[in-house]
Amino acid sequence: MFYSKPMSISSPSFKFHSFSCQTPKPIVKKSYSMDFQFIQTLSFIAFTLILVFKYKARTRRLPPGPWKLPIIGNLHQLGDSSHKSIQRLSQQYGPMMFLQLGAIPTLVISSADAAMAIFKGPGGGHDLAFSGRPTNLYVAKKLSYEYNSITFAPYGELWREMRKIAITELLSSKRVQSFRTIREEEVAAMVNHIDIASSSSAPVNLKKLSLLLSNDVVCRVTFGKKYGGGGDDGTNRFDRVLHDIQHLVGEFVVSDYFPWMWWVNKLNGMETRVEKNFKELDKLYDEVIADHVAPTRTKANHEDIVDVLLRLQKDARQLITLDNQQIKGVLSDMFIAGTDTTASALVWTFTELIRNPPSMEKVKYEVRKVGNGRDKIEESDIPKLNYLHSVIKETLRLHPPAPLLVP
Known part of the structure; x- marks a missing residue:
């Protein structure tokens, strides 16, 4: 509220006059009148804006959603477990729900039928309209090498070709089968570790062992050798980087929801931490690629993922020529997401x-029963383990590793 400035006694324009019985002019009344006009004008503008926003909301025909607060929208309703909060809200507002996450309007789909209606509905659905990825994800942008990965690449020729490479070259049935020996060796090493620990009544940390198993399998499949605590060189560089990156990916980043507040990443140390881990990860990728292109490298019995990507990089028949940045982006997909x-x-x-x-x-x-007295189960026996399949499916239903899909 604005007030008129009182005259100062030290002001040159102030002079003493003889006393008079006349009533002084209502200066204060004039000030209050101006304030009232200002408040009235401000109220009219605010009321008009509210009507405009409500009209736009009706014309945009947004799905139902919870009431939101100014500026932050519905962020306060997500809590620590976002997927549980969204599931609770979807029970109230339906399988198709609108949330305002800061400055980011978000459509939440929480049922297969609703997803099918959107992507494959009448007239072909809206598959193309929802085929893109956000371009304001700070950590993902850095780790995917400016969105040069299968997961975060924008919809277009690059994404289509990288997806085709993943399906036909990296994750084909023939390729997966070629890594059978690696899986069997690493599982046998884990079982042997548990056997030794149990014979001495030592405690077994299943979480640590499971992470070591998946890390060693992914490293051997992707890079051709193990890196980490169980690696041939005895280092734990990948373990440390992976641990830090997984924490960064799960943290709340202000600029993801308020893009104009990018400077907060500098103040809270997020930018420093991301740059530090990215540089270390990039250095490791450079070492892996240099090792694979070295003329003195011993040729392995089978191609690992890096071998395949480097071979495709030289293949003139490919519609796109993969550069090293895109190769590193794919490696991040395999390593960070798979472990x-x-x-x-x-x-x-x-x-x-x-x-x-x-x-x-x-x-x-x-x-x-399936093993029939043998010391170990072979991969060829897995299709016969029907009850174990049911146990794994129920576990994934109760505890999905990634309960929310990539936006």
């Missing part, structure tokens, strides 16, 4: 079996 999700699924499966002894007994009976 923690596998370990999480293993740990929760073990946990649920321990919690449910009857289910544990059924799994043990089925494994012994």
Whole structure:
């Protein structure tokens, strides 16, 4: 509220006059009148803006959603477990819900039928309209090498070709089968570790063992050799970087929801931490690529993921020529996304079996029956383990490693 400035006694324009019985002019009344006009004008503008926003909301025909606060929108309703909060809200507002996350309007789909209606509905659906990725994700942008990965690449020719490479070259049935020996060797090493620990009554940290198993398998499949605590060189560089990056990916980043507040990343140390871990990860990728292109490198019995990507880089028949940045982006997809999700699924499966002894007994009976007295189960026996399949599916339903899809 504005007030008129009182005259100062020290002002040159102030003079003493003889006393008079006349009533002084109502200066204060004039000030209050001006203030009232200002408040009236401000109220009219605010009321007009509210009507405009409500009209736009009606014309945009947004899905139902919870009431939102100014500026932050619905961020305060997500809590620590975003997927649980969204699930609770979807029970109230339906499988198609609108949330305002800061400055980012967000459509939440929480059922298969609603997703099918959107992507494959009448007239072909809106698949193309929702095929893009956000371009304001600070950590993802850095780790994906400016969105040069399969996960975060914008919809277009680059994404289509990288997806085709992943399906036909990196994750084909033939390629997965070629890594069978690696999986069997690493699982045998884990079982041997548990056997030794149990014979001496030593405690077994299943979480640590599961993470080590998935890390070693992913490293050997992707890079051709192990890196980490169980690696051939005895280092734990990848373990440390992976641990820090996973924490960064799960943290709340202000600029993801308020893009104009990018400077907050500098103040709270987020930018420093991301740059530090990115430089270390990039250095490791450079070492891996340099090792693969070295003329003195011993040729392996099978191609790892880096071998495949470098071969495709030289293939003139490809519609796009992969550069090293795009190769590193794909490596981040394989390494960062593949390690923690596998370990999480293993740990929760073990946990649920321990919690449910009857289910544990059924799994043990089925494994012994299929094994038929053999020392170990082969991968060819896995299709016969029907009850174990059901246990794993139920575990993934209860404890999905990634309960929310990439936006």
